[in-house]
Amino acid sequence: MSDLIVPHGKEERLIPLLLEGDELQAEIEKAKTLKQMKITSRETSDLIMMGIGAFTPLTGFMTKADWQGVCDEFTMADGTFWPIPITVSTDDEDIKEGDEIALVDEETGTTIATMQVTEKYTIDKEHECESIFTTADIEHPGVAKVMAQGTYNLAGPVKVLSESYYPEHFKGLYQRPAESRKIFEDLGWSKVAALQLRNPMHRSHEFLAKIAVEVMDGVYIHQLVGKLKAGDIPADVRLKAIDALVDNYFVEGTVVQGGYPMEMRYAGPREGLLHAVFRQNYGCSHMIIGRDHAGVGDYYGPFDAQKIFDEIPEGALKCQNLNIDWTFFCDKCGGMASMKTCPHGKDDRVLLSGTVVRKTLSEGGELDPRFSRPEVVKILQEYYQNLDDKVEIKLHGAATGDVKK
Amino acid sequence: MSDLIVPHGKEERLIPLLLEGDELQAEIEKAKTLKQMKITSRETSDLIMMGIGAFTPLTGFMTKADWQGVCDEFTMADGTFWPIPITVSTDDEDIKEGDEIALVDEETGTTIATMQVTEKYTIDKEHECESIFTTADIEHPGVAKVMAQGTYNLAGPVKVLSESYYPEHFKGLYQRPAESRKIFEDLGWSKVAALQLRNPMHRSHEFLAKIAVEVMDGVYIHQLVGKLKAGDIPADVRLKAIDALVDNYFVEGTVVQGGYPMEMRYAGPREGLLHAVFRQNYGCSHMIIGRDHAGVGDYYGPFDAQKIFDEIPEGALKCQNLNIDWTFFCDKCGGMASMKTCPHGKDDRVLLSGTVVRKTLSEGGELDPRFSRPEVVKILQEYYQNLDDKVEIKLHGAATGDVKK
Numbered sequence: 001m002s003d004l005i006v007p008h009g010k011e012e013r014l015i016p017l018l019l020e021g022d023e024l025q026a027e028i029e030k031a032k033t034l035k036q037m038k039i040t041s042r043e044t045s046d047l048i049m050m051g052i053g054a055f056t057p058l059t060g061f062m063t064k065a066d067w068q069g070v071c072d073e074f075t076m077a078d079g080t081f082w083p084i085p086i087t088v089s090t091d092d093e094d095i096k097e098g099d100e101i102a103l104v105d106e107e108t109g110t111t112i113a114t115m116q117v118t119e120k121y122t123i124d125k126e127h128e129c130e131s132i133f134t135t136a137d138i139e140h141p142g143v144a145k146v147m148a149q150g151t152y153n154l155a156g157p158v159k160v161l162s163e164s165y166y167p168e169h170f171k172g173l174y175q176r177p178a179e180s181r182k183i184f185e186d187l188g189w190s191k192v193a194a195l196q197l198r199n200p201m202h203r204s205h206e207f208l209a210k211i212a213v214e215v216m217d218g219v220y221i222h223q224l225v226g227k228l229k230a231g232d233i234p235a236d237v238r239l240k241a242i243d244a245l246v247d248n249y250f251v252e253g254t255v256v257q258g259g260y261p262m263e264m265r266y267a268g269p270r271e272g273l274l275h276a277v278f279r280q281n282y283g284c285s286h287m288i289i290g291r292d293h294a295g296v297g298d299y300y301g302p303f304d305a306q307k308i309f310d311e312i313p314e315g316a317l318k319c320q321n322l323n324i325d326w327t328f329f330c331d332k333c334g335g336m337a338s339m340k341t342c343p344h345g346k347d348d349r350v351l352l353s354g355t356v357v358r359k360t361l362s363e364g365g366e367l368d369p370r371f372s373r374p375e376v377v378k379i380l381q382e383y384y385q386n387l388d389d390k391v392e393i394k395l396h397g398a399a400t401g402d403v404k405k
Numbered sequence: 406m407s408d409l410i411v412p413h414g415k416e417e418r419l420i421p422l423l424l425e426g427d428e429l430q431a432e433i434e435k436a437k438t439l440k441q442m443k444i445t446s447r448e449t450s451d452l453i454m455m456g457i458g459a460f461t462p463l464t465g466f467m468t469k470a471d472w473q474g475v476c477d478e479f480t481m482a483d484g485t486f487w488p489i490p491i492t493v494s495t496d497d498e499d500i501k502e503g504d505e506i507a508l509v510d511e512e513t514g515t516t517i518a519t520m521q522v523t524e525k526y527t528i529d530k531e532h533e534c535e536s537i538f539t540t541a542d543i544e545h546p547g548v549a550k551v552m553a554q555g556t557y558n559l560a561g562p563v564k565v566l567s568e569s570y571y572p573e574h575f576k577g578l579y580q581r582p583a584e585s586r587k588i589f590e591d592l593g594w595s596k597v598a599a600l601q602l603r604n605p606m607h608r609s610h611e612f613l614a615k616i617a618v619e620v621m622d623g624v625y626i627h628q629l630v631g632k633l634k635a636g637d638i639p640a641d642v643r644l645k646a647i648d649a650l651v652d653n654y655f656v657e658g659t660v661v662q663g664g665y666p667m668e669m670r671y672a673g674p675r676e677g678l679l680h681a682v683f684r685q686n687y688g689c690s691h692m693i694i695g696r697d698h699a700g701v702g703d704y705y706g707p708f709d710a711q712k713i714f715d716e717i718p719e720g721a722l723k724c725q726n727l728n729i730d731w732t733f734f735c736d737k738c739g740g741m742a743s744m745k746t747c748p749h750g751k752d753d754r755v756l757l758s759g760t761v762v763r764k765t766l767s768e769g770g771e772l773d774p775r776f777s778r779p780e781v782v783k784i785l786q787e788y789y790q791n792l793d794d795k796v797e798i799k800l801h802g803a804a805t806g807d808v809k810k
Contacts, residue, residue: 203739210746211619214729249738251748324619333654334608334775335740341615343656370739 003190004181005285005318008277009057009080014177016053017060017113017160027159031102031111035095038106041263042145043088044164045226047103047112048261050086051160052176054278060157061088064121067153071131074273074312081316083273084132084265087123088115089150095120103158110164119155132270135299141229142265142296166261170225173239173259180220180258181283187253189217193286193322194279196293198224198264200233200241200380202357202372204327206249207336208288211324213254220256220284221246226263229296235259237383244375258282268293268300269308273317276309280319287319291326302326329370358384408595409586410690410723413682414462414485419582421458422465422518422565432564436507436516440500443511446668447550448493449569450631452508452517453666455491456565457581459683465562466493469526472558476536479678479717486721488678489537489670492528493520494555500525508563515569524560537675540704546634547670547701571666575630578644578664585625585663586688592658594622598691598727599684601698603629603669605638605646605785607762607777609732611654612741613693616729618659625661625689626651631668634701640664642788649780663687673698673705674713678722681714685724692724696731707731734775763789 006012019027039047049055057080062070065077067085076082088103095101099117104110129136129143138144166174184192193212197205201221212219221242225235233241239259246255260278265271271294276287293305301307309321325338328351332344342349350370352360360367362384367377411417424432444452454460462485467475470482472490481487493508500506504522509515534541534548543549571579589597598617602610606626617624626647630640638646644664651660665683670676676699681692698710706712714726730743733756737749747754755775757765765772766789772782 210742211616213746214616214743215620215727249748251745254745322620329740335734337615338619340656340659341618343654 004184004192004283005190005280007053007056007177007281008318010078011057013056014053014181014281015056015059016051016176016178017158018051018163019159019161024161027114028111028161031114031161034100034102034114036104036111037090037092037095037101039088039103039112040145041105041107041227042265043103044105044107044110044112045261045263046086046088047158047160048163048166049278050158051113051163052178054177054260054262054281055086056177056281058082058086060115061153061155062086063119063155064123064153066155067121067123067128071128074316081277081312083270083277084267085128087149087153087155089153091150091152095152095154101154105164108164110162112162112164113158113160115154115158116156117154118157120152121155122151123153125149132265132267133299134268137299140266140296140299142267145265163261166225166259170235170239170259173223173257174225174261175258175282177278177281177283180256183256184218184220184283187218187256190285191216192218192220192284193288194220194222194275194282194284194319195288196222196224196275196279197238197242198228198232200238200376201245202367202376203329203336203370204290206245206373207327207338208290208324209250209255212286212288212322213250216286218254218256219288220258220279220282222279222282222284223257223259224262224264225259226261228264229266233380233383237379241376241379244379245373248375249373264294266294266296266299268295269305272305272321273308273312276317276319276321280317284319286322288324289321290324331370361385362387409589409597409688410595410685412458412461412582412686413723416462418461419458419586419686420461420464421456421581421583422563423456423568424564424566429566432519433516433566436519436566439505439507439519441509441516442495442497442500442506444493444508444517445550446510446512446632447670448508449510449512449515449517450666450668451491451493452563452565453568453571454683455563456518456568457583459582459665459667459686460491461582461686463487463491465520466558466560467491468524468560469528469558471560472526472528472533476533479721486682486717488675488682489672490533492554492558492560494558496555496557500557500559506559510569513569515567517567517569518563518565520559520563521561522559523562525557526560527556528558530554537670537672538704539673542704545671545701545704547672550670568666571630571664575640575644575664578628578662579630579666580663580687582683582686582688585661588661589623589625589688592623592661595690596621597623597625597689598693599625599627599680599687599689599724600693601627601629601680601684602643602647603633603637605643605781606650607772607781608734608741608775609695611650611778612732612743613695613729614655614660617691617693617727618655621691623659623661624693625663625684625687627684627687627689628662628664629667629669630664631666633669634671638785638788642784646781646784649784650778653780654778669699671699671701671704673700674710677710677726678713678717681722681724681726685722689724691727693729694726695729736775766790767792 306323325340332348711728730745737753
């Protein structure tokens with residue numbers, strides 16, 4: 001038997017909703033006969049997360065009672081801990097409770113799932129935004145998506161029919177929870193820390209991962225391959241840059257890489273919790289929470305996502321947070337350090353803003369090797385210098401960050 | 406209420422055996438009237454460990470059944486987990502079961518404790534050595550002390566009367582478990598890692614401590630101030646060198662320093678377990694176990710002391726091991742790393758043998774700053790260059806390493 005952490009929820013087993021074999025073929029045929037409802041990229045990626053068991057123990061989109069409980073108490077109607085509503089919306093007046101519908105990704109036209117509509121309800125969107133994002137500011141990219149939702153939410157169980165383009169496009173990286181669990185088991189790991197990544201790894205991220213490697217069995221470098229906001233570096237480039245880093249600076253057998261199809265919501269602390277929930281399903285006992293985890297702009301304090309783990313009820317979540325302070329290279333320390341281990345001053349530390357990094361790379365300049373590994377810099381320089389030519393990625397929407405029109 | 410780890414043993418509270426106030430004065434007077442029995446420095450320091458509650462839940466020296474259980478099953482007769490026998494011995498034929506005796510440190514002449522002799526027994530010393538040290542080689546300094554013990558072991562409860570010269574000589578460093586627990590509580594710590602030190606801190610030790618600081622509430626740099634073997638650096642010098650390191654390279658409020666009076670036994674894995682047992686009493690939730698922990702010569706594999714924590718029964722010990730691999734500076738990594746995080750070659754790493762370090766320092770040479778901090782090197786240079794003048798420490802035997810004559 002494995003010593004891996006159990007999946008989230010009372011049943012303590014993965015609950016994937018993807019159909020297989022004959023059952024899948026029959027449901028695909030049936031879906032063609034059902035009412036077709038367009039869904040957004042966020043709804044699509046949430047369905048795929050449910051399909052592969054990453055959102056265990058969810059069996060479909062949330063009810064009003066679930067929605068309310070998650071917003072107000074981090075808890076679904078059946079008592080399951082959950083930090084962010086997982087809902088689907090529509091403006092369609094004709095869809096009724098009791099209907100069976102097909103859910104079709106509006107960007108790729110792929111039928112992702114079928115759904116039994118058990119409840120049709122309205123929500124207070126501002127309440128959701130204030131609860132989840134602590135703001136209803138429409139400039140917040142997560143808020144923008146909630147406010148753009150349809151008038152009605154639909155609840156009910158789903159059968160997932162497709163993982164869309166993810167398995168093929170991110171071949172070798174995209175993983176289902178059952179797959180990462182198998183890899184960890186084969187490696188004999190039980191203490192596994194997940195490193196959430198939506199950017200290339202500079203030395204500060206490498207240091208987070210290495211601290212985890214020192215004290216755990218290994219680290220799961222888990223990249224988001226769902227949608228980001230505009231200006232973020234697309235998954236394809238990130239993937240190459242991270243590969244270069246892992247190949248040159250990590251010991252074989254201490255790192256597993258994986259990708260997951262969720263979209264960023266930029267919900268900061270609440271998203272940190274969601275990251276831990278589904279990392280538990282992927283087999284991770286710990287979730288690295290660094291500075292400004294899953295944040296955007298100035299909406300969250302730099303360590304709010306660490307603090308929230310102390311505020312949830314004890315035992316609500318088995319996956320534990322591994323908090324690490326702001327990290328950087330310090331000349332006096334003579335290596336990487338954090339605010340917790342470096343007693344020296346600002347002038348001894350190599351700190352570059354995102355703006356400076358982007359400007360330098362766009363102009364083909366070198367980044368300080370104390371900030372970023374040369375192997376990584378090379379890949380990012382190529383990306384930034386060819387930025388205008390980057391159209392192929394737009395095609396399927398995997399890696400650009402446009403908010404839906 | 407504090408979230409600190411509970412002390413070792415069923416009662417989950419500190420059991421200090423040091424008398425205080427009127428009771429102490431009365432017992433000191435009584436001790437003068439009792440049969441005086443000389444005890445070794447190891448027995449003296451074990452008594453003081455019992456006195457201050459560091460050896461909780463021991464209430465005296467072990468019985469034959471305890472001794473046998475500890476040797477064979479890591480367990481005392483009452484089921485308490487314990488990894489190394491804590492015994493006192495004599496050649497005195499006149500001492501009988503039922504006697505009350507005074508235990509007097511043979512080196513300082515201080516009366517350390519009184520004891521009710523409940524059992525007088527003989528042991529198979531070779532069996533103890535093979536069980537505890539995995540060798541009966543008399544060249545092993547721990548074995549030498551066991552083989553030099555008296556013919557009889559005495560068991561029975563003790564009342565401790567003195568902490569000898571430790572509180573005064575190591576003022577500000579020497580601590581009782583109740584004191585370190587108070588400090589941790591005041592700092593709001595609950596996840597505390599102990600770093601065992603019997604040498605000055607070079608960068609490899611600093612790195613161990615800093616990894617712990619990154620992932621815990623703080624680190625307890627806990628120096629042995631009891632006896633060492635010949636050739637080890639005395640506590641006074643170590644203390645200065647460690648102070649210099651902590652002052653210049655750690656963030657205030659992340660490190661607590663302390664000293665404890667036990668003698669090294671050099672029992673490697675078994676001593677690693679004992680280190681965890683009494684660190685739990687000092688309030689530490691974790692014990693850092695690095696390369697060749699508490700080892701000497703080539704008696705133990707470099708990571709045997711990590712492995713043994715997996716071999717003891719689950720739940721036997723609440724204080725957990727925090728394993729860290731062999732650490733060093735690597736030029737390609739551009740900082741400190743370990744075998745677990747550095748994929749590069751031997752030639753990229755700064756590795757100096759103890760012999761080279763001693764030779765360099767004795768000749769007043771500089772150590773590579775990638776190996777040791779200049780502030781530390783300065784203090785060690787002074788020590789090694791004046792080594793011949795070092796006589797004052799011999800006076801009370803605190804810091805030299807002679808095996809008893």
